[in-house]
Amino acid sequence: MTxxxxxxxxxxxxxxxxxxxxxxxxxxNQSIYFAPAESLNDPMEGLRRVVWRGDRVTWRNLLRNYVICLENRITQALLHRDDETLDANAISVFQTLDNVPTPQMRDFLKQCIQSVEQTELHTTLLDFLAGAERDISFTELKQHLRLVHFHWLQIIQKAVSDQGFMKARNSLEFDEASMAANLRAMQNLLPKLAADHGESVLEAVFEVQEMVSASIGLHTAFNNSETASHKKQSLIFDFPSEYLRCLLKLIYPPWYVACFSKRHDNVAMWSYYANEHNGCCLIFRTLGDPDQQTLRLRGARGFQASRGEQSRVFREGQDLELRSVNYTSEHPQLEFFSNLGRISQKDAMDGWFTDDDGKVSPLSSHLTDPTATEKWRGEHWDRFLPPLLSKHPDWRHEEERRVVLHDNLGILDKPEDRTFTYDFDTLEGIIFGMNVKMSNQVKTLQIIEPKLVNRSSDRPFKIYQARYNSRTGKMDCFELDLTTGAPTLPSC
Structure with missing residues (x-):
């Protein structure tokens, strides 16, 4: 023991x-996989409190986007089996009337939009949202969309069936006038509630409404489970919330992380991340200053094309910064319409800030003045990273460091593209968990041994064994000396 x-x-x-x-x-393979946000263990990671504060132009365009996405979702459902659940991330929020593949499809989407916009419920909802003059939260907007969703779903399904793409369905009775009246009553009530009790009470109102909606939705789905297929349940019950989550893709690109820790001695981490102490802990050597450590990894960097060949992703070594995670239960607030950072300026102006008559929303001022645009772009990207380095305080014991990648170029879509590799000189050792079987320790050494031949680092590669220290209440480790002679085992 050393x-x-x-x-x-x-x-x-x-x-x-x-x-x-x-x-x-x-x-x-000397590989490190960068995981997408949805697979991380803390669902609050990367969370932003997105709110909507728009005018009549922007709200009308959002509702149009909802109709376009709902029509596309119905088409997706027609291509799936009844026992399949629709992919929550496959809602086409980037689709606009300008980028549909055919003129016929554009005309049909216009027809769907016109059919929805002619309804009393659409007019009432648009009046409600455009006249709010306050931040509309994710929870509130979800409830409004749930209110109109089934009615608009039936309108679009009828349009699709009239085109012969699906069988005609018997429409359920829907008291549109009553729903519109309820919206108008709420529009009159909410300002009084805010004036008397503060705007925070409004969020509480919609949180209660969400609880009621969740109960009613589950009850309805359960009672109709014999006739409502998985894809039908996705289409009817899940779409409004899935749409809003996908809509946030218009703000920032997807991001991926590889997670590390400053600690090798935490019992809970050995149990959770190393399979009940049956796994290992890899020891990496960092580069750079203590306050700005980096890890040298090789992975996707951009597109490269030779003459006459299709573009392909090229890989190269990169010094990627290891960033400290901040443990907090607070999340930054971000306004949606003023942070459409993933679409071009033209698409933002045409699809979100301009109406049919060419009227431009004053909310687009950050895009119409070049000086303001440059300032907005800098501030927008300054706000990108901090939430990705936040976890709930309950995870503080991890002392996590992470490498964050974002994908503006679309080069990290596939898991293999998000798998980076490290030079073996970067790996300084390995700690066996206290429950690792001897056979797995031997397999590990058999992989490591030939790699040591080409190792150029002057620092020796070390093997450690973890153990529980009852005096300190932590895991510690001791180095295994593999240079001593070993006896030959008898045959069994």
């Missing part, structure tokens, strides 16, 4: 044996 290890310049990555030695073969 002296206590010195890990001052190291960062740690907990892995299960299956990840290291199984199908993904992370140790053999």
């Amino acid at each position: 002296s206590k290890p010195n890990f001052d310049r190291n960062i740690f990555r907990y892995r299960s044996i299956n990840s290291l030695l199984g199908e993904r073969a992370e140790l053999e």
